[in-house]
Amino acid sequence: MSEQFTPNNPLPQEAKLPAEIASFSPAVEAEIDAHLAKYPVKRSAILPLMFIVQRERGYLDPPGVAYLADRLGVRITDIWEVATFYSMINTKPVGKYHVQICRTLSCKIMGAGKITEHCAKRLGIKPGETTEDGMFSLSEVECLGSCGTAPMMQIGFDYHENLSAEKVDEILDSCSRGEYRYSMKS
């Protein structure tokens, strides 16, 4: 036992989590307060608040998680267990434009596979990956309730429906040019 105590190879130590806590502008804080006011139990606001942290910080980074735990009065592990359950909560960074193509049955039989292939080819990444410049992430997602207007994709929260390869090109072009405007606040 005791010989184990002599380290073979001393390595630098990592800082303990959470090292820092995220902070937000008064406007964002007000938005968070408004969400918290809706529920008799603070923890209920966990998902709305996660979306806000994600919007402000790109993903749930450790300081963001620490902020949520602090604000909701829960433990860090509570944030972790919830964040990893929901597919829309990103615990890793994603690209500036998150292209999410529906892969479920209605879209699939209406040609979602071709749209995904097209995007993958054009962006040079596979579903689940992010381009090197951090501009695009590509995902295949499950049914988004756009079956009557299939195939479809979502960029951020925007729906793009009745897609064709040309239409996809148009949208991605505007993203690449930095001209894409989200149609709604998130």
Place this chain on the structure above:
Amino acid sequence: MSTELIKVTINGKEFQVAKGARLIDVCREQGFNIPSFCYYADLALQASCRMCLVRIEKMPKLQTSCTITCTDGMVVTTESEEIEKAQRAMVEFLLANHPLDCPICDRGGECELQEMAFDWGNLEERFTERKNAQPEKYLSPIVANDPQRCILCKRCTRVCDEWMGEDAIEAGGRGANTVIGTFGGWLNCSECGNCIEVCPTGTLLDATYRHQARPWELQQTVTTCTYCSDGCQESVGSRAGEVMRVVARDRYVNGHNGEFLCIKGRFAHTFINDETRLRTPMIRYKKGGKLIPATWDEAVKFATRGLDKAAEAHGANSIAVVGSPRLTNESLYALKKFATELVGTENYTATDAFSLSPFFQNLGGQIATHRDIRHAKTIVLIGGEPEELQPFAGKQIRQAVRNGGAKLVIINSTPIRLKERATQFLHINPETEDAAVLAIFNQAHNELAARKMGVQETELIELRRTITNTEGDVVIMFGGEVSAEAQSLLAQMPYLFNKEGRRALLHPLPLYNNSVGATDMGLMYGKLGATEMLDAAGDSVHAMYVAGSFLPQHLTGREDSLGKLDFLVVQELFETETTRFADVVFPAASFAEADGTFTNSGGLVQRVRQTIPPVNQSKQDWVITAQLSKELGVDFGFQMSASAVFGEIAERIPAYAGLRYPLLKDETNPVQVKHATIEQRDLSQESEAIRARVEKMSDTATKINATPPVGHELFKIGTLTDKLPQMHLLASGNPKPPTLAVSPLYQITVDAGMKREAIGGD
């Protein structure tokens, strides 16, 4: 559960069962084997493993028997082709992604999934796809994790939440990607290891024992833990004279603690076979000289000669006899006998942090066992910090609140972690616990007490109302913060609060495994306490016979006291600050090498069993004492047998009357000693003394607002815990290593700068 009986038919046989009984329990009690993984008594229901399926008439689908409450006339089938197919299917599903390399798994041989698979027999493996593989990793210096073996029964997450109140380990991810883990992958918890204990598979493993032995090679011995006053029953696994691990798995041991243990009990056993254990008796022939190894004969002769000399020169009272509250009742009894019957000195004591003698001298009611705490309706906790100092008591409190709906009132100057579960938390000024006791004892003092405690008077009124409104048991627990007079008041409180339908029970929170035993054996009733004795060294005390060591808190400011003695005999496991001045040192046996008994804070007297032969040349403490007395010309008549010593205890000490080892054999039914109940007596003198002291307390004290971090007491390095390398990492703040694939022991050097202040004497 009500006492009303209802009729349930199981597999064609009728049974009378208590209304509200859980079907799975009923079936098992009646001998019908129902498999399960996620069901665990007294934990939240999970119903996720789907193993305990049964057929109940008039219900459309198979039902999980763990979620069914028996109703009158229920007709249940637990064995049928349909049920067997379903249960086989569940095992098949669980094994689908589970590695089938049991021979290399540390849990092999005591794995519930493995046993289930073997029990079923002829399981054909139809799963020919790739298994979802995940790398093994460390979750902490103590907990190793092999995620792909997980069957997601979530016992671990539930014990972490419900037993420990920590929520350190949780399920993350979703669906087939669900894993047990924690944010950042590194556990910063009290490292109790209960998650490891309850894990049915090899998912969570003891990193201190990993790859060191197979369970079937180990000799399992049931014994009592040597750390705190909870007296947890544990099973020590040893191989060839070496203690390999300590567990509380219900297949080996079924004590009052169930499968619960804390980090110290479960992991800090490495001191037993530590290479720094004293090897032989040693003699310091000249003051200031070195300790020289000697034979037992030489050392015993040298010791008795020294003690004789002191007695001749300064009289019997110049010899002090000091025991340790870690020793067995047998050893402590032998010491007391040595002091009073052989030496004839009035100076004897045990090196405890505080004395419970005023409490036992005034005891006006029953001591609450840990089981009583679990079923209490109201718990009043004055001072103390059970979650750090008596972890099992802390667990019982949490479960009483969570599962039993008990009200918990905490009176503490520190916002301890347990306050999360409290119904009422009186955040008092530091060192005003006595004021609280005074107010509970006599509400006439409410105003004064509230002012000094820095709380509202209404809080005290509410506290009293909580107690007086209770139907059932009120358990009053207290720590070492309360004074001797306050202990007397507390001890008499049953007379104030007992009533038809309500019992006031008491539960002291001493720090050591045998603090209560040391009091019972009479060692705490000597003329001088430990510090007074040190102060008298070289003055009225000239020689000492110490079994164990003084605590750092005793020696602080008195570092040289022992040097003033003419002669010092010490029996110890290790060289300590006390052996530094010893003229003779005897190597003593640890609890794992001793036979005997410990008496826990609930008054349960429980067996300590020899697990391994004495390490090196060590001997049990009472054997050494008996040897010294024999050399001094008195045969104690112990016949080299602990049971003989205990027999004498039973004869001489009324609380232990009638007890014998055979009666203590079964750890499942522990025996509570019968402490004498003192009649209600006038306590005006004590309460007046407290009142006068409370009057002098400051009105404007500053409160302590920070909740102490997890492990601030548990991880303190003492003589024993020092021998667990992992403990040093924890005491240094448990830094996350660069890679989780390798034990942090290999990655992190603990330097002096990282260490928290050591207190020792754990």
Place this chain on the structure above:
Amino acid sequence: MFIGAIGCEPLQLKRVNLEHSRTIDVYKRNGGYDAIKKVLGGMSPDDVINEVKKSALRGRGGAGFPTGMKWSFVPKDSPKPKYVVCNADESEPGTFKDRYLMERDPHMLIEGMLIAAYALGARINYIYTRGEYRYLINIMDAALDEARSAGLLGEKILGTDFSCDIYTHTGAGAYICGEETALLSSLEGLRGHPRMKPPFPAVSGLYACPTVVNNVETLTAVPDIIKMGGEAYQKLGTEKSGGTKVWSVSGHVNRPGVYELPMGYVDMEKFIMEDCQGILNDKKLKAVIPGGSSVYIMPAADITGKGVRMDYEGLVAAGSMVGSGGFIVMDETVDVFESTKNLIEFYKHESCGWCTPCREGTDWLVKVFKRIARGEGRPEDAQLILDLCDNIEGKSFCPLGDAAAWPIQSAIKKFPEDFKRHLAPLTMQTETEVAAD
């Protein structure tokens, strides 16, 4: 895309095609908020529940549980607060009706919830919308603000003693949260795991208080029930399935869309071939999944010339279910093996991981389907798949396990040829053989 009613006067879809249909003005001008006025004007909560009972309205989320009965389970004497939660976590593949109901007529949902809240004595109510429908949350929030300004939400609504508020809540991508107890877990800020029943939400739901969880379409039916009376509403449909049902039609039809049909509409073939204007590109109909991905698949042979009645009983008789009304039409180019693989991948992704059969079973099934798709199918695979489905079905903690097993079981049974093609040598049982088992 078509939105409208066929075979009946539009109820649910009455306003959806109007300009500015989502504003309170248009809603009010077209009969909106009359029902709540009627309710507050003299109906007791029991009156409301009775009307709903009479209407034979059944939950439109998929399970088809009678709504009036669900409401009557809420204990009247409970001192705890009560909650009405609208389940707008529309995630069933093939279903998008709630989306359009909320997008185009949000006030109808608000009015429905108000009536439900009145009937059950709820003060605070939530609309749990799936996270992907962020734009709908924005629409709902705007509509709720309008209603609040108009005195239809908040303290003392319309000058009465009835006070009530509604808030939106967002999910974050979890199909399982469409299951009512999982939805409540999620609304409490926990992982979206289903909970044990009993206790049912009506007794111990949100924050352990009595709670009713209803689908959007269920709640939007309520104002019309109040206005026309429960009996009249029921008469629009059949005896056991009252009123109208909104179907989401997708897949290979010329006119996909949101169709409101009276319950008991006859027949499915006409619906596909005439109302939906037939199969895309003049291909032949191969199969229909009539009620969202979780129901049994129906081969064309079970539809053509069979006069399938479109209501709860009619579809059960035809070998499927109404479910959520997600009507997926597949033409002859579809390989049912592929479509089933697509669905089981969906269920694997959405299994919450709580219980063994669903978590491990869907994972295993996906692996088998993928292997077969790689061309490594074995003759015994069909039996293996069926056995795995049998081991999941009825043994899982919540209905998701069943929902994953049913489409596979029916696909193998109804389209053995499509599976045979992937499994050589051909030892598959034929449909008749399976039926004989």
